[in-house]
Amino acid sequence: xxxxxxxTSASHLAFNRLIREESPTADCNRFAVERCEIxxxxxxxPTPYAPAVPSDPARRVLLGFIGQACFTAATSGxxxxxxxxxxxxxxxxxxxxxxxxxxxxxxxxxxQSSIVTAQPLAAIVASFDVLAGSRDELTALMKWLTVATAAxxxxxMDSLSMTVAFGASMFDTRFGLATQCPKHLxxxxxxxxxxxxxxxxxxxxLIQFNVDTAETNNQALQAVLKDFxxxxxxxxxQDRFLLPQTAGAQRRDxxxxxxxFKDGTSNLDANSPYLLNRMVWVGNTSGEPGWTHxxxxxxxxxxxxxxxxxxxxxLHEQENIIGRDKAEGAPLGMAHERDVPDYLGDPDGRGVPxxxxxxxxxxxxxxxxxxxxxxxxxxxxxxxxxxxxLDVGLLFTAFQSDLERGFIxxxxxxxxxxxxxHIKPDGGGYFFALPGVESTRDHFARVLLETxx
Ligand code: HEM
Numbered sequence: 514x515x516x517x518x519x520x521t522s523a524s525h526l527a528f529n530r531l532i533r534e535e536s537p538t539a540d541c542n543r544f545a546v547e548r549c550e551i552x553x554x555x556x557x558x559p560t561p562y563a564p565a566v567p568s569d570p571a572r573r574v575l576l577g578f579i580g581q582a583c584f585t586a587a588t589s590g591x592x593x594x595x596x597x598x599x600x601x602x603x604x605x606x607x608x609x610x611x612x613x614x615x616x617x618x619x620x621x622x623x624x625q626s627s628i629v630t631a632q633p634l635a636a637i638v639a640s641f642d643v644l645a646g647s648r649d650e651l652t653a654l655m656k657w658l659t660v661a662t663a664a665x666x667x668x669x670m671d672s673l674s675m676t677v678a679f680g681a682s683m684f685d686t687r688f689g690l691a692t693q694c695p696k697h698l699x700x701x702x703x704x705x706x707x708x709x710x711x712x713x714x715x716x717x718x719l720i721q722f723n724v725d726t727a728e729t730n731n732q733a734l735q736a737v738l739k740d741f742x743x744x745x746x747x748x749x750x751q752d753r754f755l756l757p758q759t760a761g762a763q764r765r766d767x768x769x770x771x772x773x774f775k776d777g778t779s780n781l782d783a784n785s786p787y788l789l790n791r792m793v794w795v796g797n798t799s800g801e802p803g804w805t806h807x808x809x810x811x812x813x814x815x816x817x818x819x820x821x822x823x824x825x826x827x828l829h830e831q832e833n834i835i836g837r838d839k840a841e842g843a844p845l846g847m848a849h850e851r852d853v854p855d856y857l858g859d860p861d862g863r864g865v866p867x868x869x870x871x872x873x874x875x876x877x878x879x880x881x882x883x884x885x886x887x888x889x890x891x892x893x894x895x896x897x898x899x900x901x902x903l904d905v906g907l908l909f910t911a912f913q914s915d916l917e918r919g920f921i922x923x924x925x926x927x928x929x930x931x932x933x934x935h936i937k938p939d940g941g942g943y944f945f946a947l948p949g950v951e952s953t954r955d956h957f958a959r960v961l962l963e964t965x966x
Contacts (some may be wrong), residue, residue: 548614568746623807625676627675636753638813665736677718677947680718680944710939756892774839777890809945811945813936819902819904835871870931881921911923
């Protein structure tokens with residue numbers, strides 16, 4: 514039995530124990546479901562916000578707990594890691610090892626917690642078409658989805674978290690929400706190097722499942738599909754993962770992407786409330802509809818990397834295209850991964866070339882300060898294309914408070930970069946990650962759905 518098998522079967526054992534008995538410590542702010550099995554979730558939601566008394570103690574499962582109570586702690590004896598207090602600082606870039614650890618995931622809060630936690634080793638991004646026929650049906654769907662998400666995050670092992678987002682099509686004529694569309698939310702248009710495949714783009718509702726084990730992500734996705742057959746139709750999905758050395762290094766080093774370079778070195782510091790409020794969360798002064806406050810724009814891009822072509826070009830050419838050395842990950846001309854290049858002092862690009870990816874993407878001039886984004890990049894592998902080439906790449910996600918100033922501005926700066934010869938974006942879309950669910954009386958998009966048409 515491999516280490517992975519052992520973890521998986523341990524997960525199953527603990528999960529099965531949970532569906533038979535209540536955790537002794539998870540007794541705060543709870544409500545129960547009648548039955549909750551992997552792939553067969555039956556949340557008891559009809560009077561969704563009143564604590565329900567389970568009729569059959571042998572089958573009840575705990576949902577929705579707040580505060581210190583942590584399911585992981587309850588079942589594993591391991592105290593939840595909250596790096597919040599330790600990590601408060603206002604630097605622009607995340608420091609190694611300070612990213613929030615994906616330990617206990619609180620479901621309730623002003624923001625969806627999954628957006629700023631450290632990247633797990635695996636994830637699924639699933640985009641759905643919403644089949645609800647009216648505002649009332651949509652409201653019912655969002656209530657159920659809230660209960661299901663709280664349930665899955667509470668009962669699934671390995672600290673599953675989920676992120677729920679709306680696409681621009683939710684604000685068409687179906688639900689009378691057009692006047693409430695977030696200001697910058699549009700259907701993603703193709704950039705010059707894109708070859709978008711409509712079957713892998715857009716969607717009404719996006720759910721991201723984040724947890725270290727691919728199996729748990731799949732089980733959570735199946736649970737959602739099983740419970741919403743009349744409400745949601747899967748449009749596309751993309752499974753993704755981080756290469757294992759990230760785990761080996763206790764997530765202190767950036768993971769390598771399939772081009773062989775460390776990816777994620779220079780990123781917004783997700784431990785800084787100042788930066789998150791400024792660059793990620795939509796706030797009260799944004800001029801955005803009130804219901805959006807606490808949410809964030811989510812740009813998703815499925816970017817195929819043409820590895821066969823990349824792997825035959827010389828190392829120095831690869832490094833000039835990215836702007837970092839491949840082994841250490843340092844900016845060219847510097848020694849260490851975390852060194853910060855001085856572009857002002859190098860106007861001719863003698864160190865980092867002017868066209869290099871990292872310089873184009875973040876020239877570090879006053880104009881680019883406003884376009885900092887919180888990146889979450891993962892590798893994906895879909896086997897082979899019909900032409901017999903590897904169908905692999907980067908599933909890129911960026912969170913920002915202003916889509917135009919963030920992802921669209923950054924991607925526009927990248928148009929024509931030398932890296933384009935080795936990548937082909939073919940899917941994804943723009944979404945708005947909903948504000949968090951603040952209590953058991955709240956549900957996803959409640960304020961939006963209660964607003965008059
Ligand atoms: C397959 C496509 C891509 C590859 C292989 C790639 C690779 C890399 C690598 C190796 C780095 C340097 C390490 C780091 O700081 O994380 C980097 C940095 C970065 N990339 Fe990309 N990237 C890709 C697409 C994108 C896209 C689509 C965007 C946004 C539109 C983007 C935005 C950034 C940013 C903001 C940085 C940090 C630059 C800095 O502040 O120094 N990348 N990328």
